[in-house]
Amino acid sequence: GAGVSQSPSNKVTEKGKDVELRCDPISGHTALYWYRQRLGQGLEFLIYFQGNSAPDKSGLPSDRFSAERTGESVSTLTIQRTQQEDSAVYLCASSLIVGGEQYFGPGTRLTVT
Amino acid sequence: EDKVVQSPLSLVVHEGDTVTLNCSYEVTNFRSLLWYKQEKKAPTFLFMLTSSGIEKKSGRLSSILDKKELSSILNITATQTGDSAIYLCAVESRTGNQFYFGTGTSLTVIP
Numbered sequence: 001g002a003g004v005s006q007s008p009s010n011k012v013t014e015k016g017k018d019v020e021l022r023c024d025p026i027s028g029h030t031a032l033y034w035y036r037q038r039l040g041q042g043l044e045f046l047i048y049f050q051g052n053s054a055p056d057k058s059g060l061p062s063d064r065f066s067a068e069r070t071g072e073s074v075s076t077l078t079i080q081r082t083q084q085e086d087s088a089v090y091l092c093a094s095s096l097i098v099g100g101e102q103y104f105g106p107g108t109r110l111t112v113t
Numbered sequence: 114e115d116k117v118v119q120s121p122l123s124l125v126v127h128e129g130d131t132v133t134l135n136c137s138y139e140v141t142n143f144r145s146l147l148w149y150k151q152e153k154k155a156p157t158f159l160f161m162l163t164s165s166g167i168e169k170k171s172g173r174l175s176s177i178l179d180k181k182e183l184s185s186i187l188n189i190t191a192t193q194t195g196d197s198a199i200y201l202c203a204v205e206s207r208t209g210n211q212f213y214f215g216t217g218t219s220l221t222v223i224p
Contacts, residue, residue: 102201103214104203
């Protein structure tokens with residue numbers, strides 16, 4: 001595809017349920033990033049993947065958050081036992097190399113009721 | 114197709130110079146425009162603009178939105194080497210509450 005895609009675009013879930021968010025990066029991009037943006041706030045870094053290296057998980061807000069990436073392709077962000085404070089837009093971006101220009105997907109808006 | 118375009122793609126200036134970064138957009142059902150500074154992996158929020166013609170200012174940085182022209186500018190006066198970064202522009206659409214990011218302007222400030 002031409003750009004980064006994310007699915008679903010919107011997700012409403014009940015508190016306590018698990019959710020899985022998907023990101024398809026631009027083909028050939030080795031770096032992939034997940035961010036969270038709460039209403040009215042700036043981007044909050046969550047995790048990034050670089051090639052086959054172990055991911056940098058320093059930004060994950062709690063152990064309920066985890067992410068995986070298969071090689072240099074699709075990534076999934078999983079949130080277990082969702083809480084209302086998890087409500088936000090979750091953005092994925094990819095870049096050719098770490099530190100390069102990032103191309104963002106449209107985001108997944110998660111609402112936890 | 115919704116899109117955000119930033120210019121220039123990259124810029125090299127000397128300390129003390131003033132720079133103007135541009136962001137233009139074609140986004141359905143505009144809600145807000147945001148500017149970020151990205152030095153490493155996590156962009157830092159700078160401004161959120163929702164109203165046309167009202168300048169937002171923070172130190173040497175300022176930004177203004179022109180909804181008629183579907184654009185925004187980010188000005189940095191008296192640049193310093195610490196201003197070297199990628200500056201990202203993003204637009205939020207009310208339709209699906211989606212964000213559209215430009216690819217950024219890479220600014221390098223040399224001593």
